[in-house]
Amino acid sequence: MDDHGEKTSQKSSEKTSPKRARAARPELKFGAVWQYEPAPESTDHFAIAPRHELFVGGAWKKPRSGEYFTTIDPATERVLSEVAMAGEKDVDAAVAAARQAFPAWSRLSGEDRSRYLFRIARILLERAREFACLETLDNGKPIRETRDVDIPLAAQHFFYHAGWADKLELLFPGQQAEPLGVVGQIIPWNFPLLMAAWKIAPALAAGNCVVLKPAETSPLTALRLCEVLQQAGLPPGVVNVITGDGSTGALLVRHRGLQKVAFTGSTEVGKEIQRAVAGAGIELTLELGGKAAHVVFEDAALDQAVEGVVRGIFFNQGHVCCAGSRLLVQESVHDLFVEKLRARMARIRVGNPMDKNTDMGAIHSKVQLGRIEQLVAAGVAEGASLFQSACELPKKGFWFAPSMFTNVALSHRIAREEIFGPVLSVLTFRTPEEAVEKANNTSYGLSAGIWTDKGSRILWLAERMKAGVVWNNTFNRFDAGSPFGGFKESGFGREGGRQGMRAYVKLRGSLSPG
């Protein structure tokens, strides 16, 4: 920052010809002439029950333990509802309900399963506004994102997989695709409904039954999805949702009534799960952490690349496993690009997530805020330069300003560890080879982004990036038809597309073992 300031002041003093003399470096001003009024989305069109039970066998069941925990709105720390804590017997009951439902569900024709999925998708869209509001309240992400991304994408996953349900023989030609049985699914708090849809839709399309455990800090939309399932007339037991903390998840993955476990979450927990299911003949897919490289070449469309980088790291407060948290920018445009980024970051509207003009909402939890603060402090201590947008943060709730580190070395913790927050680390490179080397120099491999105007370079880099998704001149774009998943410590297995369906079937009658 200081570096650049010095250079530019030098620059203007060099140019003090009489004609071009000017007092100060030109500066832009924002927000003093015309301000937007608060535009909060109304919440009077739906209610949140004071207590939520477990959804087992198509009905709401009290937890055997009688224990409940609370879920809060991270933007205000207000308690939204009490949620049941599922114990061992509840997990047993949920798996038993799924096992009971499996024979009939798996024998249903593909066309009939398809109808249920279509119905779920349609009802979800009809209730989109309610789901968007609830997701924003429970998660802290802005209503703009839940309205325009989370809910439409969740519905799209049901629509997309409805299409596969009656076409399994086209997916796997010459082979017979059979469902696995009962699938235990554990999902994270960053995209609560969307992750539920990613997990449930392919499982049902293939004829499996599901026991889903949402994250304990964001269970409300997955629970409300159960209402949609009931509305759609889905047979009891096909989908069961049990809530609880990590101990409930541990009980679920250790349950031997499962044929498959699917997990999205941290690498640490993913490794534990892999150990828990080892040797039990249980299939496993893991979608874990990431430390994506976002590579910007000097010939890139820089203004749009800035938008891409912002979308890559500040979307969903950076609580995204595929977030573009390491910016690799070509040295020749580093100063210019960082300057543009800094100006753009100052424009990010941080605040009430329910306000339709908010770009970045609240950090999801106190724990996560603590982790972000700790890693940012480590970055400062290791000598990187921190820039934070000077936005005013609300007093209550969990907040963190959009942040960017420059002068980052590859050996810094902020360049290696997943921060899972709105913190960007900027590194530089000089040649395409160096960009690839630095991009791949991580224990993760979930996603990567490339910004260049040169098509051949995009292909050259995409071939060499060790990442499950490589975005070219865009970032954080998702589609139900596009497989998503990682390399190395980012996990294995794919979700979405044909590859995603493969994770929910066993194949028979094939020449090569599926």
Place this chain on the structure above:
Amino acid sequence: MIDILAVVRHDPCLVAFLRMSPSLTPVEFRVPPVDAVALETRAAELATRSIKKQAKVQGLRLCIAMMDLTTLEGMDSPGKVRQLCAKAKHPLPGRTDLPSCAAVCVYPDLVEVAVHALRGSTVQVASVATGFPSGRTDRALKLREVQLAVEAGASEIDMVIDRGAFLSGRYGQVYDEICEVKQACGPARLKVILETGELKTYDNIRRACRIALLAGGDFLKTSTGKVTPASTLPVVLLMLEAVRDHYLETGNQVGVKAAGGIRTGKDALRYLVLVAETAGDLWLSPSWFRFGASSLLNDVLMQLEKERTARYQRPTDFSAD
């Protein structure tokens, strides 16, 4: 010895770079490429901003003050122009608190009528020139037309660039012509119409912006209104980025005029959001951002009356000029 400036004459950006201070890096002085998908995504994202209550009223008032009330028809007559001038001065009878429009925009032969009708008001007279709308005429005639309009009292000239020259790669010719027109304008402010609907690609538009900025245009203007598409949000976003970067690089502020196809107050507010979040406060003024429109004003007035009275009036409650 090789005359470098002669060799690179068709790349005005490079010429300007070579002429200017060596402390600028070539990266800052290239024409930046544009990524269409990301540009349109950003424009669509900003179009979802929710502008309510006082912000809406203030924004709509600003839109009136930024409006170049325009009539550019073969059937234009002195009577029509006088009517338009009356509307520009006092957009709504009885609402003296509303601002006047920024300017009235007419063909050169009607400049005198407009000047007469607007005498004593703050409303400027803008004239199109240079063989508007196609620009397909001899340069001497173009310059003469500019000169006549200025002599007749126009304080703003809306020229069209030579798209034929641009699309065949004779960028130097486009640049030279703008320079000459600028000179012919004298004290009048020059708006350079890029006619983005004919340039087609965002890369072309960005290059045309650069050329017009380096040639000394006071405003970049999207369209003549005679070609579809006229003004679009992504194009204006791109122009705002261009003038913003030009300002940061050189200290010279240049305005933007979105013209054609903007018919509702809601549309206009979306443009205003682009200005507010891209170029910022310096451009949120009639001196630096304009709307070129004819039917837009009545919708803006209708929205303002709705905010004041909490109900919509009939379209016929507003004068059709």
